[in-house]
Amino acid sequence: MRFMRLICTYCGKDYPLDQPYQRCEDCGEPLELEHSKGNLRGDSSIWRRYAEFYPFLDQKLAERLTLGEGNTPITISEKLSEELSNVVYLKDETQNPTWSFKDRGTLIGVIRAIQLGFRKIGTVSTGNMAASLSAYGAKAGLESIILVRPDIPEEKIYPIVVYGSRLIEVEANFGEIYWKSLELGKKVGIYFINSDDPFRVEGYKTIGFEIGEWMLEGGKESGKDGKDGEIDYIVVPTGSGGLLRGIMKALFEMKSSGIISKIPKFISVQAEGCSPIAKAYEEGNDRIEPIKEPKTIAGAIADPSPPSGNEVLRKLKKHGRVLAVSDREILEAQRMLARSGIFVQPASATTIAAIRKLKDEGYEDMKFMCILTGAGIKVPSAVKEMFKFESLHIQKTDLSGLEKVLEGG
Amino acid sequence: MRFMRLICTYCGKDYPLDQPYQRCEDCGEPLELEHSKGNLRGDSSIWRRYAEFYPFLDQKLAERLTLGEGNTPITISEKLSEELSNVVYLKDETQNPTWSFKDRGTLIGVIRAIQLGFRKIGTVSTGNMAASLSAYGAKAGLESIILVRPDIPEEKIYPIVVYGSRLIEVEANFGEIYWKSLELGKKVGIYFINSDDPFRVEGYKTIGFEIGEWMLEGGKESGKDGKDGEIDYIVVPTGSGGLLRGIMKALFEMKSSGIISKIPKFISVQAEGCSPIAKAYEEGNDRIEPIKEPKTIAGAIADPSPPSGNEVLRKLKKHGRVLAVSDREILEAQRMLARSGIFVQPASATTIAAIRKLKDEGYEDMKFMCILTGAGIKVPSAVKEMFKFESLHIQKTDLSGLEKVLEGG
Secondary structure, three states, rough: OOOOEEEOOOOOHHHHHHHHEEEEOOOOOEEEEEOOOOOOOOOOOHHOOHHHHOOOOOOOHHHHOOOOOOOOOEOOOOHHHHOOOOEEEEEEEEOOOOOOOHHHHHHHHHHHHOOOOOOOOEOOOHHHHHHHHHHHHHHHHHHHEEOOOOOOHHHHHHHHOOOOOOOEEEEHHHHHHHHHHHHHHHHHHOOEOOOOHHHHHHHHHHHHHHHHHHHOOOOOOOOOOHHHOOOOEEEEEEOOOOOHHHHHHHHHHHHHOOOOOOOOEEEEEEEEOOOOHHHHHOOOOOOOOOOOOOOOOHHHOOOOOOOOHHHHHHHHHHHEEEEEEEEHHHHHHHHHHOOOOEEEEEHHHHHHHHHHHHHHHOOOEEEEEEEEEEEHHHHHHHHHHOOOOOOOOOEOOOOOOHHHHHHHH | OOOOOEEOOOOOOOOEEEOOEEEEEOOOOOEEEEEOOOOOOOOHHHHOHHHOOOOOHHHHHHHHOOOOOOOOOOEHHHHHHHHHHHHHEEEEOOOOOOOOOOHHHHHHHHHHHHHHOEEEEEEOOOOOHHHHHHHHHHOOOEEEEEEEEEOOOOOHHHHHOOOOEEEEEEOOOHHHHHHHHHHHHHHHEEEEEOOOOOOHHHHHHHHHHHHHHHOOOOHHHHOOOOOOHOEEEEEEEEOOOOOHHHHHHHHHHHOOOOOOOOOOOEEEEOOOOOOOHHHHHHHHOOOOOOOOOOOOOOOOHHHOOOOOOOHHHHHHHHEEEEEEOOOOHHHHHHHHOOOOOEEEEEHHHHHHHHHHHHHHHHOOOOOEEEEEEEEEOOOOHHHHOOOOOOOOOOEEHHHHHHHHHHHOO
16 A cells, blocks of 8 residues: 545645544544546456555455445436437436445445454445445444434335344434544444545545546447537535545546546535535535525435535535525426436436526536436335326226227327 | 347247247247357447347447446355355346346347337336336337236335336236237237347346356456356346346357357246246146246246246256245345345345255355346335344434443444
8 A cells, every 4th residue: 555645625734544533633624535646447347447546445355345336327318418408418326236326435435444443334324325334334244333313214214224234313413413423433433434534535536437437438338429528517416525525536636647638517416405515605605504404305415514515615616516406396307317217316316407407597508417326216205206296197907908098098 | 230030949930030029929939039149349338348149239229228237246245155155146236227137128128119110118017127118118218008917016106107107007917918918019009028028038148248258257356256257056036037048048159159168057046936937847847837826025026927937947957947935035035135235126035045945955165146136125015024033123312322322232
């Protein structure tokens, strides 16, 4: 392992790699691994392919603990492109081991925990991240502890506990549990791989590298030639900010390594019912204000006090913008995506809702790459919600009447 | 397109490619595409990579209509290998666009339908296949018609209709609906891409090719070196028989093309509550007898009258064997898989249940490749069933009590 440092995203203070801090001791802002330079290799495993950008990674451990995360497809939607008057590419992160992008970060976080000597891992989540952590904990033979709020719906419990993890309901708000877990974790011997842990963020870089490869290949995976695989905007559903940070870091690392010459702009999307980053962006503030009562159908990005919010805000002022979309717009977008063949969860549909807004602002013939973060099948209640807007029409017949029904259309 | 024929798997009668028959006019047995020879190419798209084995395929159409199916990972489970005293490789088909292997076959079936001039497609299914067909129908802009039995549970309806397809409940048994749909389809202009449609089977070949590539690479994707990627058995959950036929065809095509020299044996697994193929195999019969009242938790393979049953029986007598496992064994195997990090549906867990049986028969140190056909998240009711055998233990605390709970373990 080459010598590397963890650096504070705000004040720049650096820390050696062999200590367990996840945030800056001085200013509390998130740490990140220093930038890497390297080249992409040909290999079917993402960790070997991008190995030069992971000089700290134990490849043997990655091979042993992988569940086959990453290598997700990019397709074009001709239908959505037409409806939205812009070219719409979809990066389908629902095709991961636990059906969300979280898996890419969880693997690297779990390896980090093991290397620091922890035998227990944990996270604060009610959804994608909890399932992901539980799965990788099971694979690695670690004990997994999931902290949730007492109002967790039953449909979310089984997909977590099925992997054998411990579920603890904590009567407090999301932000309080996040900070408390980091404080207690070190004390009681649990490495909490929360939403913006620096190593989790490193794992998310692979999405950026895969997009970079696709750009270099001229977008040939898209089903339609993108002009040299150029894209104008990467659209990222944003809760804690960890995913956006990872994707951006990968793009900048590729640029400084001379692999790509141009970096797309970034559109960060939040749900109106919980949009602290969008609010700070609109009001021109430097720091986010926590949301008191988050309320949105996009549970996966409903982070009332995003721990990487300030950092994302800093980055986006230079390299993009933030938008918020309503639940109604989200559900309509979820429906549009399903009618194009991809069934995502509400958080992922914010991407299409955002492009609709931008279209109304006059954006045209731009190329958007949407990160579809998680599977719709994971949130059955949201589908029922969708069908509030249309009737569920089921026809009934016996065998002798079937021909007539089929002809009826 | 090179000249190709459809050939009856039983009597050998052949048909030109440009007619819409899906089964033999004379004997009623399934047709299949004649064998192809070719080589594997380096490419990130499975359809371009295996193009030589799909001389009939319109690659342009495949690029336009793909949802990014295939390229699923193979991992080793050290935990299961230890528990089962055999090496257990897992091919994770849950990482597909609609989270089951069906997507590979649906794409090729949809392209077939379009090439024959159909504007409507259909299928007979309550689960994986219905969702898959609906998704690809949506992507292709075709009308999708799904025939189901009236007892379809609600949890299965939304993941189908979300894509915008038409659901028709037919009061008849599964086998009757299958045959009626083929008869009526041609008449009313609907191409029914049922479970063992010859083009659907062609799509499933890609699983075999991916396993072949992995074998050639020495099993390096496995996280542990398989000896030159050798495997002894491919274990396949079997309902209609379509999946098994596709995987076998690919292996034989690669062998006759000189790409691989040895073909593993095949273990076909059925659920005891609906195991017509296993029954015929055990009794030494040449033809399967339909099951009157199928009853199993493994709904995805509960085909009481498997349309490719006789063909699978013929093939397995030479190249493998058939096993049946009970619901209790299936649920235990589903739990074992989840505790190893992979959450599958009951049908997929039959693979691990089968290896447990074989272990009891004395199988040891063999290398098994299990096809994990579909995601557990799609069948919430089965997870509740799993938890009948253990209590669901959730701890509760407030913030001040959290440290104590975490320490408690």
